[in-house]
Amino acid sequence: MAPPTPIRGLGPDSRLGDAARRILAGRLADVRKPETGVQDGADDESVHDMRVATRRLRAALQVFLSLGGMKKLERDVKRLQDALGDVRDVHVQAAWLEDMAGRVEKEKRGARAGVVELRDARLESLEAKEKRLHAELKRWEKRTVPRLKKKLEALDDEHRFGGRSVRGHLRGRVRRVRKRMETYVDAPDAASAHALRKELKKLRYELEIFQPALRRVMDAMVEVLVPLQDGLGELHDADVRLELFERLAAESKPKGRKAARALLPHVRDERAKHAAEIARELQRWHSEEIPRRLRRMLA
Structure with a gap:
């Protein structure tokens, strides 16, 4: 699991609004890092990294709910996370089946063909899931990211962060x-x-x-x-x-x-x-x- 971008310069006495703005900006940047890899081919590593990053962004949005206007943004990020999760699940199960195909062949000759058939059946669903993911990525880029950036500009709360x-x-x-x-x-x-x-x-x-x-x-x-x-x-x-x-x-x-x-x-x-x-x-x-x-x- 890739670590989140460290946020420097904050402490217990930082203003809550400033901390929220900087942390949410960092979490947003973490989601966007693997975005190109997901758009270009939805490779396993990029999908996994982006899925983890969306979870962290949602956690931050939930933490700062008291600042207002976060619930709809959190639901929009969840849509992307769910689409990434559907693709990731197929990647994980297909990789496991590929590994098992070799193991069962050693145990029983000819068993590999059936396992490969199961793997191919799992991969058949990947095209539809990737299509949904790309639709969610377009929605994310055109709607969610601009709204989130606008929200960051308006954040203000003088309570202590810690x-x-x-x-x-x-x-x-x-x-x-x-x-x-x-x-x-x-x-x-x-x-x-x-x-x-x-x-x-x-x-x-x-x-x-x-x-x-x-x-x-x-x-x-x-x-x-x-x-x-x-x-x-x-x-x-x-x-x-x-x-x-x-x-x-x-x-x-x-x-x-x-x-x-x-x-x-x-x-x-x-x-x-x-x-x-x-x-x-x-x-x-x-x-x-x-x-x-x-x-x-x-x-």
């Missing part, structure tokens, strides 16, 4: 992460894992936003979050594959059904491996009392 309310808000976010962890431990299914992952991402992106105001605290907290967030991302990909191949095993053409059934044990093993890694990481969070330590950092 006041007590910031720490209180982030402590609340840590509490929500802890509750999601408890829910996942009680019922470690795909839904609870995905909910925990989303809450962790919100915390991480907000920590990045307020990093200039609480620099030492934020660097330490983000470092703690990364392993768990990354592991939950891998678990989510495995859950998506498991649901997909269970459906393909029932609905595909004969060769595809056979290939999907052959892949399901690999997907289940992969899912079990990631779930075990998450269980170990959550045990570490519990034994080291990481949520309590994070809240204490923000006291």
